[in-house]
Amino acid sequence: MKERAGIQSVEVGFALLEALGDAAGPLMLRDLAAAAGMSAAKAHRYLVSFQRLRLVVQDPASTRYDLGPAALQLGLASLSRLDAVKLARERITGLMEQVGHTLALAVWGNHGPTIVHWEESPSAVTVNLRLGDVMPLLSSATGRCFAAYASKEAIAPLLRDELARVQKQGRTDVPASMAQVRAMLDDVRQRGGARVVDVLLPGIVGFCVPVFDADGHVALGLVALGPTGTFDAAWDGAVHGPLREAAAQLSADLGWRG
Template sequence: MKERAGIQSVEVGFALLEALGRAAGPQMLRDLAAAAGMSAAKAHRYLVSFQRLQLVVQDPTSTRYDLGPAALKLGLASLSRLDAVKLGRVRANVLMEQIGHTVALAVWGNHGPTIVHWEESPQAVTVNLRLGDVMPLLSSATGRCFAAYVSKDAIAPMLREELTRAQKQGRADVPATMAGVRTMLDEVRARGASRVVDVLLPGIVGFCAPVFDADGHIALGIVALGPTGTFDPEWDGAVHTPLRQAAQQLSRDLGWRG
């Protein structure tokens, strides 16, 4: 399809706004121009216009430039219209085709981590999970992921119940003490994802990676699962790596800058 004509000067000038958005703080003209790939004189002309539109402000003392109130209003308006699950559905379908295994989305609901979307691979094995199912914190990849990132108060009642049950059953495949839980959740945060093998479902491996919103809160979890015979269970392997990358990209789409 033929590319539609646009206004090149607008596209060129936008590089300055992008550079400000990536920067850790206000920028000197020379540094901002270099980041945008243009001369200081050219950058200054764009910045004068952006100041008139309140997209950019300049500190009169330091002479550094930063994003202005109009840029903030546009950013907040965009964030308010973002739907994490809607964006996640698109990402989940692409990921499912990439890894060849079932992908699901989960959110934190009133009763815990809840499956809200399911992209089943044509080669998927049948698993006894349904939309709306609430996943356990200790024995599911989804639960472990959310337990690592939601507030302690939010998970406390559910965690106490599961710990008591694990202790009574004498299970060796899930933590049975708070010390064990803390070790498990520290690993989730260090890896950027959670994993279970033959824990919740026999013969099934599951990964779950967190997706964060603009405030750094977990918005949803992206889950990948499949049979142990064909599913790569390794960290940084054929499933974990693209899953983590998809979650990070979706987080950036939602405004996360961590």
């Protein structure tokens, strides 16, 4: 398809705004120009116009440049229109084709991590899960992921009740004490996701990785499920690697800068 014509000067000038957005703080003219790949004189001409539009401000004392109030307003307007689940649903089919296994989306509901979308692989084995199901915190990858990243206030009562049931049942395949729970959640955070094998469902491997919003809160969990015989259960393997990359891209598109 033929590329449509645009206004080159707008595209060139945007490099300055992009450099300010990527920077840890305000920049001197020479550093900003270098980051945008242009001369200081050329950058200054663009910055004059950007200041008039309130996209950029210059501190009179330090002479450093930073993003202005108009840039903030545009960013907030964009974030307010983002729907994490809608954005993920638009991409999940392509991701499912890439990894070759069933994928799902989960959000934090009134009773815990809840499945809100399901994309079943053509070669999937039947699993006894449905839309609206609330996933356990200790025995599912989804639950472990949310337990590691959701607020402690939301997690604490559910975790306490589930831990009591586990202890009563005498289970040994899931954490049975708070010390074991803390160790498990630390491992989830260190790896950037959760995995269970033959725990929630016999013969099934599950991964769940978090997607964060602009405030760093977990917006949803991206879940992959498959049979142990064909599912790559390795960390950063053929399933977890693409899953984690997709979650990172979704988080970035939602405004997370972690």
